[in-house]
Amino acid sequence: MSNSNDLTPLQSDALREITNIGAGHAATALSQLLGTSISLNVPVVNVASFQNINLTDFNQNNEIVAVYLKVTEGITGKALFLFDPKSAERIATLLHAMPDSQELVSSDIALSAxxxxxxxxxxxxxxxxxxxxxxxxxxxxxxxxxxxxxxxFDGVMLDGEFSDDWVVIETKFDGNHICGTMVFLPDNNSLNSLLGALGL
Amino acid sequence: MDSVILIVDDAIFMRSMIKSILSKSGYSNIQEAENGAVAVEKYVRYRPILTLMDITMPEMDGIAAVKFIRKIDPEANIVMCSAISQEDMVIEAIESGAKDFVIKPFPPERLLEAVNGAIGGSGE
Structure with missing residues (x-):
């Protein structure tokens, strides 16, 4: 496969399945961290122009808290975890990292958490x-x-390799008034490796 | 002076959390470093009985720092604390001289088990 636009329904289904496996581990980690039960929605896999990424729960003009990792070896690509600000504050509070008199954006310890x-x-x-x-x-x-x-996403797009269209894998976490969305953007080489390993 | 434990992590939150766990277990003399390069400097200055080392950090990562520290002190007690739990990375850390590998997120008991296992104690 040379272009992510070529993704077949079977390939999309396979990506959803493997995303479920990874997201399941992440949900367990989140539950352990926060001491509260966190569930998962079925992952959404879509192909999008990077400039038109339309995440199911996020308006382009809404403020979010995003953690970004660039994956530089093997399953290369870009990975983000997105929180709406209320969920971010709740997580920081559960971790005892939210100072009473400070806003999230100005609290080093909350942002670090x-x-x-x-x-x-x-x-x-x-x-x-x-x-x-x-x-x-x-x-x-x-x-x-x-x-x-x-x-x-403009900032993420400017970091390293640019591709006009990417496979966007999105999984929503939900539980105890905490919502988060994990987004994985495998680059084309990585996508080919993943699908190749599945015989697709 | 109590023996020093050095916590190396670029996340101030994680350093605070580990420090809190150790303090509650009686370890009171704790130093912190925000990357591998600072860890090497502080290792030379404080000669800690134990270093808790993250892996992915700016300036110098934890694996490189372990190698530096073990050159300075082949007997250094180092325990890795990382969210990256790939088998080959665990093996590289152990081969570089780390005594244990704690995967984040960890319950306090797991951290203390690794700490006490590495230094053979149960608090200061």
Whole structure:
């Protein structure tokens, strides 16, 4: 497969299935971290122009909290964990990292906690995928940003390889008033490796 | 002076959390470093009885820092604490001289088990 627009229904279904495996590990990690039950929705797999990524729960002009990892080896691509600001505050509060008198964006400890949560969840997701496929992976140091959804993805687009269209794998986490969305954007080489390993 | 434990993690939240777990178990002399390069500097200065080391960090990653520290002190006690739990990375860390590998997220008991296992104690 040379272009992600060529994704067949069978391939989409396979990507959903393997995403479920990785996301299941991440959900377990999130539940352990927060001491509360977190469930998963069925992953959404779609092909989108990067500039027109339309996540199911996020308006381009809404503010979100995003943790970003660039995957630099093996299952290469870009991985993000997105929280709406209320969920982000709730997570920081559950982790005792939300100072009473400060806003999220101005609290170093709250942002550090959220960055670590995102890092752990994305690491857990990627480790499960890597184990399933027998592939290695390596990641960048995580970055966190609080900004409009569109601005976040503009920044991600500018980091490294640019592709006009990407496969966007999206999984929603939900539970105890906490919602988060994990997004994985495998690059074309990575996508070919993943689908090739599945015989697709 | 109590023996020093060095916590190396680029996330201030994670350093605070680990410090809290250790403090509650009686470990009171704790130093922190935000990357591998600072960890090497602080290792030379404080000669900690144990270093808890993250892997993915800016400036110098945890595996490189373990190799540096083990050159300085072949007997250094180092335990890795990382969200990246791939088998080959665990093997590389152990081969580089780490004594244990704790995968994030971890319950306090797991961290303390690794700490006490590495230094053979149960608190200061």
């Amino acid at each position: 959220l960055k670590e949560v995102g890092n752990i969840l994305l690491g857990s997701f990627l480790a499960a995928l890597a184990e399933f496929f027998g592939l290695k992976f390596n990641v960048s140091v995580p970055a966190i940003a609080v900004d409009m959804t569109g601005a976040i």
